[in-house]
Amino acid sequence: MRGQPASKTATDTLAKKSKSEDVISGGHLVAKALKNEGVDTIFTLCGGHIIDIYDGCLDEGIRIIDVRHEQTAAHAADGYARQTGKLGCVVTTAGPGCTNAITGIATAFRSESPILHIGGQSSLTQHKMGSLQDLPHVDIMTPITKFAAGVMSTERVADMISMAARECFNGAYGPSYLEIPRDVLDREVPIETAVIPEPGCYRASVKSVGDPVDVEKLADILVNAERPAMLVGSQVFMSRGHQDAIELARKLNIALYMNGASRGILPPGDPHYFNRTRSSAFKKADVIVIVGTPFDFRMGYGKRISQAATLIQIDQDYRTVGKNRDISLGLAGDPGAVLAAVLQATTGRSENGAKGRQGWLDGLRAEEV
Known part of the structure; x- marks a missing residue:
């Protein structure tokens, strides 16, 4: 050494x-x-x-x-x-x-x-x-x-x-x-x-982004989603990946929810900040991305999420991916690095889809009050 x-x-x-x-x-x-x-x-x-x-x-x-x-x-x-x-x-x-x-x-x-x-x-x-x-x-x-x-x-x-x-x-x-x-x-x-x-x-100087093939799969899923929602947890803030999460939500018009240490990465009033409608969104969304937080008691161990939704989980700990709830796609890697890679993979592919999701966000916003 x-x-x-x-x-x-x-x-x-x-x-x-x-x-x-x-x-x-x-x-x-x-x-x-x-x-x-x-x-x-x-x-x-x-x-x-x-x-x-x-x-x-x-x-x-x-x-x-x-x-x-x-x-x-x-x-x-x-x-x-x-x-x-x-x-x-x-x-x-x-x-x-x-x-x-x-x-x-x-x-x-x-x-x-x-x-x-x-x-x-x-x-x-x-x-x-x-x-x-x-x-x-x-x-x-x-x-x-x-x-x-x-x-x-x-x-x-x-x-x-x-x-x-x-x-x-x-x-x-x-x-x-x-x-x-x-x-x-x-x-x-x-x-x-x-x-x-x-x-x-x-120790490694490069943060893991997981399997590049899975990154491309996630990018495709998000680009083609109609009612996407994303929940970011403590790992996103601790890995300093919150700016990538925010940029991805804004670029693709994703409803963004936060828990743990990631609470506060967006201020109330931001067009993509959602808080009170998580349960409703997780029942209606066709694509749900869970980043850096487990399916624990806060989410009813995953049982409160629609079974019909395409469910993606990103976590630093491979043992947490798919724990308590079956998922459609799992990525083990640094949340910030994975989100940055997904953001890059959606470049030039998001404009039309993002505009079409505004009605989805407006509906959730009406439920927030």
């Missing part, structure tokens, strides 16, 4: 006991790896197991927001990720520090929000000896994260952070948990042994 050696750390005026130019601590490796990932802020509640991470963050110019409860820190990291599109980061101390964050992490898991939870742990030399706040954090966090692991050596700190960050953005977004013991953070290792991978070297 290619990468760049960790650079010389800045002078630490707070607590570092050694300032040799030839070594770097685990805490500083955490900070450098986070900065390399684009993280400029961590949310935390100060604890002794993680103090070395703060030293590194201060040296690297990463903002530390110290809250009063770890649940708040987890929710704040979630909100940061949703609003910026970048990796959110919450850092907690061992034991109750980790468990207090569970609700926030579980929320991010269900909301498909990319946050990295770094947790402290007692030193490896005290493993299973009854050390302060010792809990099986990895086992606790596994059910509500996409990836959960512990770091066993200082040399692996940056590598493991890159691994955890990759999983946050792999397929459907979500949280990862990384436990780093106290002595792994405190230990200093030769700089040449501590390589920080570059982001482009440990």
